[in-house]
Amino acid sequence: MDFEFTDDQVSLRDAVAKWVEKGFDFPRRHALAKAGGHSRAVYTELAELGLTGLAIPEAQGGMGFGAVEAMVVMEELGRGLVNAPYAAAALVVPALLSAAPAAVQSQWLPKIADGSALVVPALQERAARYALNHVTTSAVSGVAGWLLSGQKSVVPGADEADAFIVPARISGGANDSAGIGLFLVAKGAAGSSVTGYPTQDGGRAGELKLANASATLITEDGFALLEQAVDVGIAAVCAEGVGLMDKMVAITVEYMNTRKQFGTNIANFQALRHRIADVKMQQELGRSMSFYASLKLGEPGPQRRRALSQAKVQLGQSMRFVGQQCTQLHGGIGVTDEYVSSHYFKRLTMLEMAFGDTLHHLGEVSARMQDTAGVFA
Amino acid sequence: MDLNFTADELAFRAEVRQWVAENLPADLSHKVFNSLRLSRDDMQRWAKILGKKGWLGYGWPKQFGGPGWNAIQKHLFEEECALAGAPRIIPFGPVMVAPVIMAFGNAEQHQRFLPGIASGEVWWSQGYSEPGSGSDLASLKCRAERVATSSGDTFVVNGQKTWTTLGQYGEWIFCLVRTSNEGKPQTGISFLLIDMKSPGITVRPIITLDGEHEVNEVWFDNVVVPAENLIGEENKGWTYAKHLLAHERTNIADVNRAKRELERVKRLAQQEGVYDDGRFRDQIALLEVDVVALEMMVLRVLSAEKSGKQSLDVAGLLKIRGSEIQQRYAELMMLAAGPLAQPFVHEAMEAGWQGDFAGAATVAPLAGTFFNMRKTTIYGGSNEVQRNIVAQTVLGA
Numbered sequence: 001m002d003f004e005f006t007d008d009q010v011s012l013r014d015a016v017a018k019w020v021e022k023g024f025d026f027p028r029r030h031a032l033a034k035a036g037g038h039s040r041a042v043y044t045e046l047a048e049l050g051l052t053g054l055a056i057p058e059a060q061g062g063m064g065f066g067a068v069e070a071m072v073v074m075e076e077l078g079r080g081l082v083n084a085p086y087a088a089a090a091l092v093v094p095a096l097l098s099a100a101p102a103a104v105q106s107q108w109l110p111k112i113a114d115g116s117a118l119v120v121p122a123l124q125e126r127a128a129r130y131a132l133n134h135v136t137t138s139a140v141s142g143v144a145g146w147l148l149s150g151q152k153s154v155v156p157g158a159d160e161a162d163a164f165i166v167p168a169r170i171s172g173g174a175n176d177s178a179g180i181g182l183f184l185v186a187k188g189a190a191g192s193s194v195t196g197y198p199t200q201d202g203g204r205a206g207e208l209k210l211a212n213a214s215a216t217l218i219t220e221d222g223f224a225l226l227e228q229a230v231d232v233g234i235a236a237v238c239a240e241g242v243g244l245m246d247k248m249v250a251i252t253v254e255y256m257n258t259r260k261q262f263g264t265n266i267a268n269f270q271a272l273r274h275r276i277a278d279v280k281m282q283q284e285l286g287r288s289m290s291f292y293a294s295l296k297l298g299e300p301g302p303q304r305r306r307a308l309s310q311a312k313v314q315l316g317q318s319m320r321f322v323g324q325q326c327t328q329l330h331g332g333i334g335v336t337d338e339y340v341s342s343h344y345f346k347r348l349t350m351l352e353m354a355f356g357d358t359l360h361h362l363g364e365v366s367a368r369m370q371d372t373a374g375v376f377a
Numbered sequence: 378m379d380l381n382f383t384a385d386e387l388a389f390r391a392e393v394r395q396w397v398a399e400n401l402p403a404d405l406s407h408k409v410f411n412s413l414r415l416s417r418d419d420m421q422r423w424a425k426i427l428g429k430k431g432w433l434g435y436g437w438p439k440q441f442g443g444p445g446w447n448a449i450q451k452h453l454f455e456e457e458c459a460l461a462g463a464p465r466i467i468p469f470g471p472v473m474v475a476p477v478i479m480a481f482g483n484a485e486q487h488q489r490f491l492p493g494i495a496s497g498e499v500w501w502s503q504g505y506s507e508p509g510s511g512s513d514l515a516s517l518k519c520r521a522e523r524v525a526t527s528s529g530d531t532f533v534v535n536g537q538k539t540w541t542t543l544g545q546y547g548e549w550i551f552c553l554v555r556t557s558n559e560g561k562p563q564t565g566i567s568f569l570l571i572d573m574k575s576p577g578i579t580v581r582p583i584i585t586l587d588g589e590h591e592v593n594e595v596w597f598d599n600v601v602v603p604a605e606n607l608i609g610e611e612n613k614g615w616t617y618a619k620h621l622l623a624h625e626r627t628n629i630a631d632v633n634r635a636k637r638e639l640e641r642v643k644r645l646a647q648q649e650g651v652y653d654d655g656r657f658r659d660q661i662a663l664l665e666v667d668v669v670a671l672e673m674m675v676l677r678v679l680s681a682e683k684s685g686k687q688s689l690d691v692a693g694l695l696k697i698r699g700s701e702i703q704q705r706y707a708e709l710m711m712l713a714a715g716p717l718a719q720p721f722v723h724e725a726m727e728a729g730w731q732g733d734f735a736g737a738a739t740v741a742p743l744a745g746t747f748f749n750m751r752k753t754t755i756y757g758g759s760n761e762v763q764r765n766i767v768a769q770t771v772l773g774a
Contacts, residue, residue: 001382001449003680009378068378253772273768274761280771281694288673289666295380313666366655366662371643373665374636375380375672 003291005072013072019049020080026340029081033202033343039084040118040160046086047115055094055232060109062094070232071239071294078243081343083203085120085156087236093119095229096165096182100218104184108163119184121229122152122164122208130356132167132226133177137210139168147191147212148183158206159196162187166208166215167226182222183215190214201347224301231308233355235297238290238315241351245283245322248344252276252326255341259331272329279325286318292375302368309356309364316358323348380676382449389450393457400426406462407728410641411739412746414589414726415464417500417546423464424497434471434495441479441487442495448682451628452675459633467543470494470501472628474551477568477617481609490549490570502547502573504538504595505618512762514553515562515615519597521554521569523604523611530604532556532569534577534597540756544580544593547573557612568614570606577601587748588723622758629692629757630699632672638706639668645713648739657713664705671698690770693763700753700760707743707750714740721745 005013023045032039046052051073056062063069070091077086093112097105097119111117128134137150148168155164164185172179185192191213196206219225256267256276266272293311296304323345327334334341352358370377382390405423408415427433435454437443446454458466466472475494478486493499510517519536534554541547550571557565573580577600582590609617642661646652652661674691681689711718717736724730725741732741754760 001379001386001676001680002684003378003677004684004686005378249771256772257774267772267774270765273772274764276771277693277764277767280767281697284674284691284694285670285698288677289670291378291677292380292669292673295378310666310669313663314670362659362662362666365666366658369643369658369662369665371640372636373639373668375669375676377636 005068009069009072012069013076015049016051016073016076017079019045020076020082024080024082026081026343029083029202029343032083033198036196037083037198037202037204038160039157039204042082042084043086043089043118043157043160044115046082046084046090051086052090052115053113055091056109056113060105061113062109067232067235067294067297070236071290074236074239075243075246075290078240078245078347079247081202081244081247081340081347083201083347085118085203087233087240088120088156089118089161091236092121092229092233093165095232096121096222096225097184097218099182099222099225100184104216104218108184111162117162118157118160119163119165120156120158120161121233122155122158122166122185123226123230124153124155126151126153130360131175132230133175133180133223135167135169135180136174137166137168139170139181139183139215141170144214146181146183146215146217148185148210148215149191149212150210152208152210154199154205155194155208156203156205158194158204158208160204161194164208165218166210167222168215170220177223178221180223180226181220182218182225184218185210185213185215199350201350202343227301227305230355231297231304234308234312235290235293237351237354238286238293238311241315241319241348242283242287242290244344244348244351245286245318248322248326248341248348249276249279249283251341251344252279252329255330255333266329275325275329279322279329282318282321286315286322289314289318306365306368306370309361309368312356312361313358313365316352316361319348319352320358382453386449386453390453390457393454394461396430397457397461397463400430401458401461401463402426404728405464409462409464410637411728412726412742413728417543420464420467420543421497421500424467427466428495428497431495433466433497434475434491435466436472437475437479437495441475441491448679452633452679455628456633456636459631459637462637465634467500469503469542469551470497470499473503473621474501474570477551477608477621478570480620481568481613481617485605486570486608500543500546500548502541502544502550502595504541504550504552504571506540507537508539512759515566517553517555517562517566519552519554521556521567521602523556532602532604532607534569534571534600534602536597538595538597539583539593541580541593541595542591544573544595545582545590547580547595549573550595551608553614553618556614563615565612566614566618567611568608568617569602570608571597571600571602572606575600575602585749586751587745588721589726589745589749591749630671630675630695631703632668632675632699635668635671635699635702635706638703638710639665642706642709642713645710645740645743649713649715649717651713651715660709664702664709667698667702667705671695671702674698693767693770696757697754697760697763697767700757703753704747704750707747711743711747714743717741718744718747 053062058064170181289311296307434443439445521532556567577598579596581594651657
């Protein structure tokens, strides 16, 4: 049992941090957000660092790294407030493609690895909330191949993407776990259309509308894979949250040590000191459970699902508390658009709703409760 | 990064588990699993069993007769004992005063005091808090005056200590006493070992809100203590006490006990019919997440200690979180009992007692435990003092 990072992992972290420092300062980030959150250029820079190949096997042009490396990168992207659909495209999608036919894999994975293709998951349906089994988008097989009909919402980077991974129902009722297939829909496929919009956190998403859109089959039995890929996404969100919290706390501490009221730094007031101590608590509990999330990704399904839900409950609480309290500790400046901390707050807030919010995952923990508990239970 | 214990660590755990299973008396674990009253004999019986095995001083280095375990091994030992329902080791001797004697005592003091602590024969108490010195411990006033006599120097001690846990059983007490009023309050404090059979010592019970006699006042009236009972140098006691605090980093979180008690929350919730009530069950789920997060934080600290590469300054966080969780599980158990938690019957805390009212045998002790646990956020440095310490670390000033 140890929680040390290897030298290679430290180098990876440094490389991302260095890129953030040199190429992704707040003015650039702010300008991108104001211009609608388009981030394909940023994504391409991440690709040039080799990061888009992180989770892709070496045989397919990637680095074949594991969950801890992904966590390290996500922490740094969080710290840098990088608004590109990296986790969705470079971590979740490779997981979804891991069961694809060899031909599909070799067509797409090398292009994902080198960044020439941006492939994003299109999972969200209007009435699904966080239920992965709620899929009403239909998939019908005919002479023209598979045709998909339905609508997916808040698809990350939708109007900049080259392809989408889409869960669609082959058989069964709207909430059946069985009968959910995974499909790849290429950009511009006949019968498909995309509408993009900016998101609250300075990124970009969109609606994917499918009306008998032609699609490539990844697997006809995709639910377990979907759960696994979403767990990869949860771990990524947790790690990004840790990076965001670290930076937001650092900004807040600096502010408390310079802002003067009543003739002294506000850091000297005990009400605020106890608040920052409580913030530190949530930050460290969050970091602890982010480690847990990434280290539990390799467990068998039921244990993995339970662990990832436990982690998301903690991170949901931590991100909310740290974001809200650090905003409060800043006073008025904390709620302005021009000041950096409000952008951390917005990202932290939106991340709670990524891949299931606190109440959703608390319900999962509750439903999956065992007699014993603990890290090794 | 690896969440798994090594093969050696797993083998170590298996060895401890087997030994505890073979040596922990069932009547003791029954009491612990049900939060029933432990007598002095109960507590000392287990201490002596551990002492005989050489495990009472489980944190001790080999040179002082300890097992020389590393941070992970110590944690695994604590975990196995807690999960098996062993009584908590009364920390004052083996965990608190012994490391100070080892680090700052002389060879004669090592020989004189350590064997009785290691075997569990001698019951130690702690004399820190005073009526006027709680969170502001350095303001303590209990006075020790050096007096030269024909048979050597002595200290004459006058004053009062309070909140002395299980002091009614104490044979020796380690005290912080004032030996100087010069300079800062911290620089006039000495660390003195006092035989509680000395003339002039009076121990008076303090009955807490659960009706139990766990803590005491200890009065010193011209108590004569040989100067050879002084640990280290005069007026350096504060430094030694801080060393002691550094020795209780992770076990203060008591996460292993929390895991055991969380299992009990679930059993009680099932028994009382609220386990399938979604609102109640979600509260248990939330506590479960809290316990896992605390355990991960503890494991991070242990890993850092084992590697020696980084130090994680989260001791204050562990104390705050661990104590909050202790209070929460005690509260949930009481709430699971619901209306049946109300009877306040002293005998209900005794093993085997069957009162003539609903829930007497199983849920009657729960409210008492809840009330007892209110101490956890107060003792060992109140959680507010801990927040001051955490804030100082975070803010750098």
